[in-house]
Amino acid sequence: MADIHQSTLPNGLRIVLCPDDSVPLVGMSMLYDVGSRNETPGTAGFAHLFEHMMFQGSEYVPKGDFIRRIHALGGLANGSTSRERTNFYLSLPAHQMGLGLWMEADRLRALMVTEDNVENQRQTVLEERLQRVDNSPYGEAKVRIVELSYSDFAYGHPVIGYRKDLEMATTDDVRAFHDVWYGPDNVVLSMVGDLEVEPTLDLIHELFGGIPKGGERPALHLSEPRRMQTVRTELEDRLARMPALFVNHQSVPYSDPDFYVYEVMETLLFRGPSSRLIRRMVIDESTALQVTGGYEAHRGPSLFSFFAVLPQHGDPSQLSEMYQAELERLVSEPVDEMELEKVCSQLRSSRLFGHEAVLSRATSNARSLLYHNDVYWEERYLERVQRVTAADIQRVAARDFDPDGRVILEVRPR
Amino acid sequence: MNTFPDHPPPATEPRPWTFPSTVIRQLANGLHVAVIRMPSLPIVSVRWAFLAGRLHEADEQIGAGLLLQRMLRHGTSRMGSAEFARHLDRRGARLGTQVSVDSTVVSISTLREYLGEALQLATDVALHPGLPERSLAVERIRALQVHQHERNQVESMASIWLAHAMYGTHPYGHPLATRSGLESVTREDLQSLHARIADPSRAILLVTGDVEPDEVMDSIARSVEEYDSRTTPAPEQPLAPQPIEPCVWLVPKPEAEQTAIGVGLLATPRNHPDFLPLRLVNRIFGGGASSRLFSALRERQGLTYGVYSTLDCGLWWGDLTASMMVSPEKTGRGVMALSEEFERMGTGDISPAELQHGADYLIGSFPQRASGLSGVSSLTMAAWLHGLSPDVWRNYQADIARIDLTQATDTARRWIRPRQAAWVVVGPPEALDAAEDQLQSLHRPIRRVQMGALLD
Numbered sequence: 049m050a051d052i053h054q055s056t057l058p059n060g061l062r063i064v065l066c067p068d069d070s071v072p073l074v075g076m077s078m079l080y081d082v083g084s085r086n087e088t089p090g091t092a093g094f095a096h097l098f099e100h101m102m103f104q105g106s107e108y109v110p111k112g113d114f115i116r117r118i119h120a121l122g123g124l125a126n127g128s129t130s131r132e133r134t135n136f137y138l139s140l141p142a143h144q145m146g147l148g149l150w151m152e153a154d155r156l157r158a159l160m161v162t163e164d165n166v167e168n169q170r171q172t173v174l175e176e177r178l179q180r181v182d183n184s185p186y187g188e189a190k191v192r193i194v195e196l197s198y199s200d201f202a203y204g205h206p207v208i209g210y211r212k213d214l215e216m217a218t219t220d221d222v223r224a225f226h227d228v229w230y231g232p233d234n235v236v237l238s239m240v241g242d243l244e245v246e247p248t249l250d251l252i253h254e255l256f257g258g259i260p261k262g263g264e265r266p267a268l269h270l271s272e273p274r275r276m277q278t279v280r281t282e283l284e285d286r287l288a289r290m291p292a293l294f295v296n297h298q299s300v301p302y303s304d305p306d307f308y309v310y311e312v313m314e315t316l317l318f319r320g321p322s323s324r325l326i327r328r329m330v331i332d333e334s335t336a337l338q339v340t341g342g343y344e345a346h347r348g349p350s351l352f353s354f355f356a357v358l359p360q361h362g363d364p365s366q367l368s369e370m371y372q373a374e375l376e377r378l379v380s381e382p383v384d385e386m387e388l389e390k391v392c393s394q395l396r397s398s399r400l401f402g403h404e405a406v407l408s409r410a411t412s413n414a415r416s417l418l419y420h421n422d423v424y425w426e427e428r429y430l431e432r433v434q435r436v437t438a439a440d441i442q443r444v445a446a447r448d449f450d451p452d453g454r455v456i457l458e459v460r461p462r
Numbered sequence: 463m464n465t466f467p468d469h470p471p472p473a474t475e476p477r478p479w480t481f482p483s484t485v486i487r488q489l490a491n492g493l494h495v496a497v498i499r500m501p502s503l504p505i506v507s508v509r510w511a512f513l514a515g516r517l518h519e520a521d522e523q524i525g526a527g528l529l530l531q532r533m534l535r536h537g538t539s540r541m542g543s544a545e546f547a548r549h550l551d552r553r554g555a556r557l558g559t560q561v562s563v564d565s566t567v568v569s570i571s572t573l574r575e576y577l578g579e580a581l582q583l584a585t586d587v588a589l590h591p592g593l594p595e596r597s598l599a600v601e602r603i604r605a606l607q608v609h610q611h612e613r614n615q616v617e618s619m620a621s622i623w624l625a626h627a628m629y630g631t632h633p634y635g636h637p638l639a640t641r642s643g644l645e646s647v648t649r650e651d652l653q654s655l656h657a658r659i660a661d662p663s664r665a666i667l668l669v670t671g672d673v674e675p676d677e678v679m680d681s682i683a684r685s686v687e688e689y690d691s692r693t694t695p696a697p698e699q700p701l702a703p704q705p706i707e708p709c710v711w712l713v714p715k716p717e718a719e720q721t722a723i724g725v726g727l728l729a730t731p732r733n734h735p736d737f738l739p740l741r742l743v744n745r746i747f748g749g750g751a752s753s754r755l756f757s758a759l760r761e762r763q764g765l766t767y768g769v770y771s772t773l774d775c776g777l778w779w780g781d782l783t784a785s786m787m788v789s790p791e792k793t794g795r796g797v798m799a800l801s802e803e804f805e806r807m808g809t810g811d812i813s814p815a816e817l818q819h820g821a822d823y824l825i826g827s828f829p830q831r832a833s834g835l836s837g838v839s840s841l842t843m844a845a846w847l848h849g850l851s852p853d854v855w856r857n858y859q860a861d862i863a864r865i866d867l868t869q870a871t872d873t874a875r876r877w878i879r880p881r882q883a884a885w886v887v888v889g890p891p892e893a894l895d896a897a898e899d900q901l902q903s904l905h906r907p908i909r910r911v912q913m914g915a916l917l918d
Contacts, residue, residue, distance in 0.1 A: 070502040071833045072477040108468050119752040120819050122826015146471030171764035179767050179787055183719035289611050321547035334600050337607050390552045397554025397573050400505050404834040
């Protein structure tokens with residue numbers, strides 16, 4: 049197992065350090081435990097807008113300087129927001145890691161929120177929404193399928209938010225968001241690379257130790273009743289030229305022991321040219337031009353999703369039944385050992401290649417702690433996946449892939 | 463209570479770093495074999511690269527290269543498509559195929575224990591692909607549908623038209639595919655194109671990863687020395703493109719929610735002495751989120767979500783382009799703002815701080831570019847394809863550091879000539895109409911065109 053150090057500062061900041069001197073770099077992830085699931089009606093998109101605001105300057109790092117200073121060292125820095133978390137990540141030469149820590153600490157303790165910056169970033173986010181949703185084929189459908197799949201607002205609205213909510217955001221709203229969610233007790237700081245644990249811990253303590261805890265955070269009540277009846281909807285898309293199909297089933301959260309069964313089912317169905325759905329639908333029968341999907345795991349209610357773009361005259365209803373038949377085949381025919389071995393090989397390879405970069409390992413370690421409360425979760429992953437049996441797959445597929453528990457969205461070009 | 467320092471902690475001593483060393487050998491059949499040791503993870507990558515690509519497409523078969531790229535994934539002469547797919551997946555292997563304008567690459571990445579099989583599979587795909595008729599029918603339909611989809615996206619429309627505006631009918635300006643090209647290509651055409659490309663005497667075979675070069679070089683060489691070079695003639699340098707007709711091309715796209723704006727001009731090939739200084743100039747101009755374009759147009763003016771410039775240099779020619787998407791009502795403002803930065807860059811007005819910042823980024827980011835199997839393989843392959851010195855990557859950081867302000871300024875003036883640039887604006891007709899007065903200030907003819915002709 050890798051040598052991973054874990055500790056917590058008195059102000060609640062959780063720290064994960066993993067030395068690796070194979071390259072003279074350090075990857076750093078500040079994983080804030082706030083995402084779109086923490087938004088409430090009327091504030092959809094705030095978490096993502098706030099991600100933008102974190103690059104607009106702090107007490108000692110003027111607007112534009114965060115990225116400029118990282119770039120000046122040849123590093124990279126960016127942020128990303130999901131339903132579960134907001135991740136600020138950077139990588140830089142190992143001997144300059146102090147700069148990265150200092151800038152992260154400064155924007156955590158003293159972010160500059162001004163009217164101008166809020167307005168400027170609101171415009172940028174609205175442009176981003178235009179690009180990703182309004183001007184993108186199937187963009188509206190991707191929002192709709194999520195809305196249809198959850199009755200609860202927390203997971204049932206888009207991360208990028210709604211235009212009307214973004215337009216209403218005020219500077220005070222943004223300040224309040226920082227006060228509530230951006231405290232050291234709501235973040236995991238993870239670093240992987242050419243570092244020594246003790247001096248790095250000293251530096252983190254010096255820079256972050258004086259930052260007070262954040263405000264009281266509202267508890268998140270997530271509930272999603274089991275779907276008993278299939279929802280089937282159609283949508284016309286003026287930007288699409290080909291029909292498309294979205295199908296979602298409810299699935300289990302990260303913490304569920306069947307998490308690993310879902311990981312195996314995802315690979316079996318969707319990953320690689322010999323996977324069942326790609327082989328059948330895309331390569332052999334050409335009923336779809338493109339098929340993607342898999343396990344959308346969260347800490348709360350989760351999904352198993354399917355998305356396909358069909359040929360111009362393809363029939364989405366027929367394809368959705370073909371997909372359901374493949375899911376039911378998981379129940380009726382036990383997966384043979386050879387196919388399970390293939391899946392394990394694919395997962396092992398994908399894990400190793402995914403961990404080539406120190407930055408992706410830093411984020412992965414932070415996620416392991418935040419979602420699984422186990423910094424060695426990633427190390428144990430393969431062993432747990434290898435324990436999944438054909439009977440496990442039959443059991444979970446029979447329980448969760450109910451033909452009456454689907455959300456189906458058929459998209460037709462206008 | 464700690465007092466927060468008003469400046470960052472001092473940097474520690476940097477650790478020396480060098481690009482991994484390559485062991486390279488040329489076989490009797492002309493093939494170059496290179497092995498690079500990167501032992502940090504138990505994984506390997508095998509990559510074939512040929513010094514030929516879509517330039518060999520016939521003029522009436524634009525799209526043959528794209529179809530060949532897709533068809534290389536459908537098995538080999540010894541192994542059908544389904545069996546081949548199972549073979550790859552059982553080994554956790556990932557296949558990459560790329561037919562670019564002047565090079566072609568086949569790569570397989572997998573776990574270390576499957577190196578021998580990966581080598582055999584990659585070699586079979588590269589030299590003896592199956593190209594089955596049945597798969598061609600499927601891939602043709604998929605390519606046509608993607609083609610139809612892309613011709614309706616303002617961003618891809620702008621990029622395709624900009625290439626045409628810069629290169630005219632020169633092969634570098636061809637779109638990836640035309641509808642008639644995709645419809646007319648036969649299996650025999652693909653076999654013929656493949657035969658022109660896949661000549662071992664104009665290729666390199668790269669093995670990177672958890673291997674000992676001394677232990678594997680001989681066995682790799684033995685496994686590929688039997689393949690004779692082909693008798694096809696070496697690719698010829700294409701004629702130079704005609705000078706750009708400096709005008710603004712307006713391409714209406716009814717109902718578009720955004721406008722795509724692009725500007726471009728011809729630049730150096732990769733092996734030109736001005737390439738590195740121009741790369742540095744591009745970095746300053748629009749090569750990242752701390753560039754002039756990003757800072758001014760996104761961060762200060764909020765005009766766009768992203769604006770970048772790209773220096774794309776092939777074997778024979780290169781180009782420098784900048785592009786962004788804006789809301790329709792910002793079309794005129796967007797063009798003017800981009801033009802203003804373009805004009806400024808063309809004057810060679812670069813400050814010492816900007817030069818230092820750009821150089822520091824290129825130097826500092828290099829270990830990152832070269833930190834994985836894919837990065838090291840790509841860089842080594844690029845050096846071979848472009849005929850660069852074998853030491854090019856070991857000297858890269860020092861070469862960047864040597865570029866001074868005079869050289870950067872001269873390079874910007876020499877290559878960034880706004881008067882010779884082509885502009886393309888694709889968006890809703892009413893937005894193009896509304897922006898026309900502002901576009902007049904670019905002082906060049908404005909032409910309205912339809913997309914169809916270029917892609918049919």
